[in-house]
Amino acid sequence: MNNEFRADLHVHSRCSDGTDSPQKLLELAVGAGLRGLSITDHDTIQAYTPELWSQAGALNIELLRGVEISSEWQGLTVHVLAYAFDDGIHVFLNEVLQRRIDRNRRILEKLKKKGICIDEAELHSSGPAQIVGRLHIATAMLEKKAVGTIQEAYDGYLKDDACCYASGGKFTPREVIEAVHAHRGRAILAHPHFLKKGHFLRDVLAHPFDGLECYYSRLTKDQETPWVKLAEKHHWLATGGSDYHGRHRPNIPLGASWVNEETFRKLSQR
Numbered sequence: 001m002n003n004e005f006r007a008d009l010h011v012h013s014r015c016s017d018g019t020d021s022p023q024k025l026l027e028l029a030v031g032a033g034l035r036g037l038s039i040t041d042h043d044t045i046q047a048y049t050p051e052l053w054s055q056a057g058a059l060n061i062e063l064l065r066g067v068e069i070s071s072e073w074q075g076l077t078v079h080v081l082a083y084a085f086d087d088g089i090h091v092f093l094n095e096v097l098q099r100r101i102d103r104n105r106r107i108l109e110k111l112k113k114k115g116i117c118i119d120e121a122e123l124h125s126s127g128p129a130q131i132v133g134r135l136h137i138a139t140a141m142l143e144k145k146a147v148g149t150i151q152e153a154y155d156g157y158l159k160d161d162a163c164c165y166a167s168g169g170k171f172t173p174r175e176v177i178e179a180v181h182a183h184r185g186r187a188i189l190a191h192p193h194f195l196k197k198g199h200f201l202r203d204v205l206a207h208p209f210d211g212l213e214c215y216y217s218r219l220t221k222d223q224e225t226p227w228v229k230l231a232e233k234h235h236w237l238a239t240g241g242s243d244y245h246g247r248h249r250p251n252i253p254l255g256a257s258w259v260n261e262e263t264f265r266k267l268s269q270r
Contacts (some may be wrong), residue, residue: 005261007036008254009066010081010190010213010241016041016068017135019246022052025254029061032255036264038066038241040081043096044131045089064268068190069096069180072170076160076196078189078204080176081213081239083267085185092179097131099169104132106166111137111157114164116146134158135248150248173207186210186267188239192227193219205234211267215240215257237266 012018013025020028022039029037037056039047045067056063066083082089108118123136138153147153157164171179173189180187188211195201214227215238224240231238242256243249 005035005264006033006255006258007038007062007064007261007264008032008034008241008244008256008258009036009038009040009064009083009239009264009267010068010216010257011037011039011244011254012041012068012246013039013047014246015039015044015046016131017133017245017248019248022047022049023055025244026052026055026059026061028254030059032253034061034255034258036062036064036259036261038064038083040066040068040241042068042131042133043070043093043100045093046131062264064264067093069093069176070100070170071173071176072167073173073204074200075167076200077170078173078195079191080173080180080209081188081190082176082180083186083188084269085180085183089179089183089185092183096171099171100131100133102169103166104137107134107137107158107164110164110166111141114157116141116144116157118144173204177208186237188213188237191216191243193223205230209234209236211237211239213240214238215259217243217252217256219257237263239263239267 013022041047048065064083069080069082071078071080118140122140123132138150138158141147141153177187187209189209190213212227212231214224214231228238240257240259242252242254244252244254
């Protein structure tokens, strides 16, 4: 039996755009041989109920409270992973949520003008408390046969520069980082390899992050190494996780990428 401490720090539940319940994620973590886990739903920490903490203790899984917060810089989306923050972050996340709701409504209006009519209530497949994003809109488009695949919905309508995209007045990365720091948390730049290279990436990296998500999903070691060196250059933590979404991304298993105990402990410290 492998007793090595491994923690997946980028996981989504059905509280945002994953397909598994938070409780199911803990069970899957045990099966994957993980010792630590952070559920980083988009713009919400609803997953972290007293019942979840109790179950994690019973399963000997260490939880690190996390969230993935959407921001915008120069018209493009930048995701910030936050960890180990205090309860006061709820106020900031409520404002992020309201901006997300407004953004979704603008996207639906744009889709309607293209002849694709989706009612806002149709997007809440897991109940009204679920955090809704573009994946839910893309799924509704697929169900209505407006597109043939989820990817077609993104490429043709929903990605950052597509015809029906709406920014939603997101906070800037600096505003997100400052909010996380104000609540004693750590702010990490998520999946930097997805970001536009050149001046845009350099401008984003100039922000006062605490770390960089270097180990991601199915990146090879050669692909991860430049990001690890960049984190070292900035004196940042090198973090990582699978970005598991369940059935929405069936080729990415929980625990596909992880960090060791030393990194997990450093992130846990405020």
